[in-house]
Amino acid sequence: MLCVIYRGLSRRSAIARIFKNGWFNRFARKERISNAALQDAVDRAESGLVDADLGGGVIKQRVARAGQGKSGGYRTLILFRQGDRAIFAFGFAKSAQANISKGDLALLREAAAEALEWSGKELDRLVASGTLLEIKDGNDDEG
Numbered sequence: 001m002l003c004v005i006y007r008g009l010s011r012r013s014a015i016a017r018i019f020k021n022g023w024f025n026r027f028a029r030k031e032r033i034s035n036a037a038l039q040d041a042v043d044r045a046e047s048g049l050v051d052a053d054l055g056g057g058v059i060k061q062r063v064a065r066a067g068q069g070k071s072g073g074y075r076t077l078i079l080f081r082q083g084d085r086a087i088f089a090f091g092f093a094k095s096a097q098a099n100i101s102k103g104d105l106a107l108l109r110e111a112a113a114e115a116l117e118w119s120g121k122e123l124d125r126l127v128a129s130g131t132l133l134e135i136k137d138g139n140d141d142e143g
Contacts, residue, residue, distance in 0.1 A: 015046050017085045017123065018135040024076075024088040025133050031093070033074060035135045037063050041076060042086045056109030057081060057116050063091075075099075079112040085123070087115055087132065 018039065020028060028038070041061040044050075052060040059080045065073040075094055079087040089108060090100070100108075118126070126132040 015042055015083060015086055018042050018088075019085070019123070019127070019132040020088045020135065021132060022130070024091055027091050028088070031074065031091075032066055033063055033091070034066075038076070038088060038135060042078070045078070045080060045086070046082060054105060054108070057112030058105065058108045077108055079108070079115045081116045085116065
């Protein structure tokens with residue numbers, strides 16, 4: 001019976017929707033961070049493997065550089081509600097920046113408080129306007 005249940009599970013995360021804001025989309029494209037790598041970061045967070053919970057709906061997840069490990073790669077800051085949504089808001093190379101300032105973190109927490117309350121219709125409107133880009137399939141590597 002467990003085999004039948006296991007076969008019914010998908011490798012996809014339980015999260016409903018994953019997005020990138022415009023700034024993060026440009027950063028990911030410039031740094032050649034794939035949507036699959038972003039999906040992997042969210043999958044890890046969904047399974048409880050959060051690199052750092054910064055509070056207020058903001059988490060930090062490491063993303064590997066192409067062909068390298070996560071330790072020398074990128075740090076992504078995600079507005080995150082488990083099982084609901086993840087919005088990639090900011091990223092940086094560990095070699096370029098150690099961390100974000102307390103002021104920037106406060107701004108991200110304020111953004112999370114608002115963004116994590118947006119309705120599905122509001123999210124759809126933001127995607128249609130180009131404010132957010134939705135990652136629908138981790139294999140779609142336009143990042």
